Amino acid sequence: MKHRALYLAAVLTMSGVSHATVVGFGQLGGSNAAVPKTLASRATADGNGFVVTNGTTPNIVLDWDVDGENNNGNPNSNGWDIHTSSWFVDIENQTIGGGDWDNEGSSNRVGQLDFDYHSIGFAADPGAALVLNSFDFGNTEETMDTSVWDLSLTDSADNVVWSQQVTLTNPDSDVLTVSPNFTGTLGESYTLIFAGVNDPLNGRHAIDNLSFNQIPDLSNPIGSLVINRSGPNAGIAYIQVDQALSFSDYEIRSANGALNPEGWNSIASTNGDPNDTWSEVSATTTSLREQDSANGTNDGVSLNVGGQFNLGQAFSVLPQFHLDGTTPTGWEDAGFSIYDPSGTLLALLPEYSGDPVPWGDYNGDLSIDIQDWYLFSAGLGQDYTGMTAIEAYLGGDLDGDFDSDLFDYKLFVELAGGASNLFGTTQVPEPSSIALVALGGMALLVSRRYRATLAVLVTVVAMAVATRSHAQATLQNFSVVGSTPTTSIPEGQQNESETAGPDQWFDDDILDETGQIVYDLFSTNYTDAELFPNGFKGQYAIGGETPGEVDSAVVFMDYGSPVTANWFAYAQRTGNNAVADKVGRFDFWFSNVDFAGVVPTTNPDATFNLLSTDNRISDSTIRPYTLGGSHSGQYVAVRITETDESGAVTSTSRIGGHEFRLLDGPSDVVLTVDRSTGEMTLANNLAGAENIQMNGYSIESPGGALIAENFDGVGGDASFPLGTGSGNGWEVTEGSNSSRLVESYFTANPVLNSTFAAGTGPISLGNAYQGISGHEDLVFLWTNSQGEVYNARVEYMGVAPGVAGDYNDDGIVDLADYAVWRNNLGGTNVLSNDLTPDSVAADDYATWKTNFGKQVGALGGVVAASVPEPSTVLIVFASAMPVILLRRKCKAARS
Template structure:
């Protein structure tokens, strides 16, 4: 078959689309002329500024700035501008199209956005579907600064079908790839809205290589792409012929990344058409595309009426709805194009069959149980930023934050029925669960002291199999007098730090245990009148991480080792949430002056910690006892919060200092790299655990040395079915995890020195470990982390003289690409660029045993080193090429 690919190959490589219209804005007149309002509408052949590779297939009707007159006041016009400028070269070069259609006399041409609001309207034919592939979008280097844009694609009733936020700094450009397939007969509007800019001028942004097309009317299809949702054939896709036809090319596309290349049975790979030379065009989670080559009879694969061609498990097993059962995932988005030997597009529609699988059902049998555990465990522990939401879900991301951590594990346990389904409790435990639930509700409604007394008695007498893990919490001190530093404003008269102590329920002596983990301040049943957010700062600083101080005077010295906190409520689930708490305890009044010394206690919540996102009150450890009449607390936004917003405030609903059990302790041995777990501090309680994770944002962990608690004492080792403790399959330098899916183990008070293996990279120099453990109720606690011993060396000290300096660079350079084992190599094995990075990151550091000081590297030295690196790497690549 004939395909017009000679000058379009570069333009279409980014999206792997062969049937599309691409707009490049060339040959449309001089610079600063207006883009025709209907440019590239219904294009069936090439024209000035665009090319077409969809044969005779009718194309989309385009409207450039449907409401452009709102920008420039010229009725019926638009603000899109053809522009020629060397400053737009980076945008032009993002995707190289080439040819007269894309420029004029080798001069780049782009579509300039003259204002902060522009639109492109796409109107499909009746019954046809819009396909929006990609576009290049960028900011010129002419004006230094940063701008932010929101791109949204909305349907005819303004529902958002796709969106992406983009930030540009100093001449950046990128390819935006919606890979969107619309609904049959639906029109869409692509809106470009500038949301922020550090400079005031317009006309410094442009687009190029807008790629789009449509799938024709499928109401009279000749067949279907049948996709099985569930059952023994879950994920299997087949081409079914309702009328006889032959095909020589096809592509399955999924903007959400729902395809499964590993399970795809291609014609190319199986030689199912032995007389023709089929080849794979793309094999990704977004596109499975193959076609017949130019040699052979080129008669394709023939299917008689009623016949099917099996493509294997080409589609992943994905739920139709999210965990709530009502919110669509929009992952059933497969689009299918198939062509006969002459290149004619056949009408073959996607069709999903079988019952939708529930959230967390990874094997497609319509239930979440132990059969799904091995599939979840394979991705447990990993970080999946950069993937699509569906791909991250398949790796165990059940809470939608693009990782699979202890919080996702707890969601998985809950989906499998929770402790009541996975464990077999004693009858008294089941009665205890029911009684506790009734008591909490009754206390909120009636403050019934008798009911509380019954519950307390039940806790003390019932089985501990399903009881809350930590019981010994109590509120410290009476309600303190609160204040804030001068110049730090509250949002309004109803907000302020005093509001952090307005829930009298939490002041009930000894009863806070029934509020922890159960009280969500957004629960309309518990709080029918609603709760205002309790703020401690009056404004946002766009582009900055905000913090605020609260001073507390308890009237007399108090001692605390935990605190209770519930994050503030906001429209954005992660906006302005507190990620860092710092405490100073003193018997001397701070007198309204923020302390500058080292805090007595610091609590960091990692950006992916689910405890940031909601407004449930929980306990957080202070890692030891701290005493004072006066307490200063600084709260700081997390790195994942909405730091760029200007409509909400940092703060929380409730706060209390607590006296509670002593911590579980993770000890990190700098000398050996061994991690040990113990629960033997004074005041320890028995701990019921069913999972834990060790996180290190700086990557100081090593999964190779991690053996966990499985097989140690009361911690049974599982066999892969979840019947004991098993290591997370995706443990990595940033996270190690282990869990007991169908049970739990007791870390008894007084126990200590349970080895988790030599899982700390003691050459990394990074000391940022966080240990989070969980019980069968899904409650997550932080443990205390302490470091002992002296590291044997420092990464990058390749001549082992106790310092990282230029001499170590020479050792690295001379051994690059060899299998020599360098001293103090944090990634043992062959000498690679990663070892250079370790050297560069640690330049100037000395080992604790060395008394010699090494100066910071000078700019000249680093320039020389960089030149050496470039020369060495180029030489290596050239040698490899030869």
């Protein structure tokens, strides 16, 4: 069978702790209770005192003190004790297990050796071999003197196959993890022996976390679990045998989560064994297991020589190598256990067939095309923080940062060979049947696992290949303002080194000093070895950060004469580093009076935030960022503040960047938000506006101030044709929610992109802003036909109708509103300024607490006080909980 040697090595490597039984001695009776002589014997699931890691256990027979007569002359005795004592805390904590199986309510439970001779017998199945992984062993600090133990493992003929002498010293407890990592002979039984050398042995000794398993003979397997990598059957797996056999229990495993429960055709779900009743034991991305239940003839499923049993699309379609084509993903990690009706482990080996799929080939047809687009786009915009790498990849994360966003889209288009190859025509074709099936699976994935995640900016445009010519490719026109200014920093603020400092910010020659942009914005990456074969050009870095804190640096610039700018250019210094040198906030002051090295105490004239979640912070590409309007002055002070990420890594982080320049560019697109009505409008009608070929945009509110059901978008207005769901016009994504609204136009032809003409607007987007939320945190991002991402200006107008948490509607959130909440807790009365008016519950208390002290004013909510912390509030809240529970119980009973 193909690839058998490779997978034999892989299985043997994984045969240890990956799939094992671990004994921890919890839930086995009180202190000094005897360890059952058959504890964890032939375990098939977690039980008292032991757990099964990653699925089925090795099915080994255990015998605690197999030679009991060595202790007291009684072969039926057992000298192993369950012991609970604070003296055993070090042994219990040597390998933290957790859960009642191990320490039973945080009580230290171990297996104590009562005599100077103990043993544990292991009997593997015929055709399988014992694997003894490890165990913790030690004494307590009350133990007198030094104790010495001879540990050994003997086979059925009393031959010693492994041994180790352990010396435990005093006065403190002494604990170690003993790791035999021993793999035995097929079908052989072994005995683990603990023999004390001291005479007598004083004090107390114990073991914990005994880990073992068994593996079948895979050198000459009688069949295989075949997994199709690619082709029409991509992801489909089937059991194939070389000799007749019957099986009544099997499990497929993947530690990385490569399994596809939705596509698995289990015997239980397909009635694949009419004579028996099967039940699914586990159906997850890491374990697919089922077994013949008690009903029926219990003879399992029989296969003749060369027979096959199809398990359906039990595996996700995944690449064998990462984007570079050479680094293994490690995702082809299938493990397989299968048992005959007598419980014997059969030797069937996992193997993969078909050519490896390329990165981004989601349907496994060995090409990246429109069918993959339907699968990729189903997760576009999602956040996969906390998910596995496979889950993130399947959701569209191609660059490995655990989300699917604009940069993943650009990468997908590149992998497809360009948008023209991807879409072919201006009309998006209908998905094929296989893509529809896979898309349905992706919909399940999104609906089951990512309901609470946010959609981000989606755009399907033709990405211009980064050019190194002197042509201006960007649609937006920018020019550099002024020449290189004279720079300085405040007294006491240190440079990183003698060669670093604010003057380094202007040493690059990408943006020249004649007012022209030499290289295109968005296509100059300072980590590009072809552009910079000698390494980085100039770079600005100021050191002296405070360990563990987010720090700021200030630069004063003197341009010699007044300049006017409405944008600035900037590139992160080492943005490709996951944490270092991330600048997040820029504050600007403009003046015709020298700042004299003193940072102004007034509010900045302009502020721009690059959040850690913004993908533009994750590279070293130069881009323009808006100043939110035109600002003038000879002297400019800039305060740059690192992100929380960089602040935590002061050993490598420095505040810095590349190619800072003030720019003169087009006027902003403006999102206007009416606090009183919630209406949002979009306009491109300021003086200096330019025509924009817009493809998509997102409106984000970290505080959740958006109302998705009221969002109309631009589709159907002006030059924004309304789509029908096939990408032929502007469409609001289904992932839009209270934290993010997304609308885009999918097309391969930039000429057909909507032109947001200069002078257009305002266009109503609907009453999708919740003014009473008190959150004025909206961020508007839009993209043009080249995939360039810009921030629009967000402006608020009007007076909010109220503030969330003002339940008595008197204009301020105070203790009186708490009383209203308390008196209506658990009911369905509609409170004033309630963000969730369907019921009065704990979330309304959280809203009151968050907004305490806010009041309605000309500029919206204003913080007037901090949240009080009287003990009476907590007491009343606690006393109210039974009322909530009682009302819910009554409601459930009525329903």
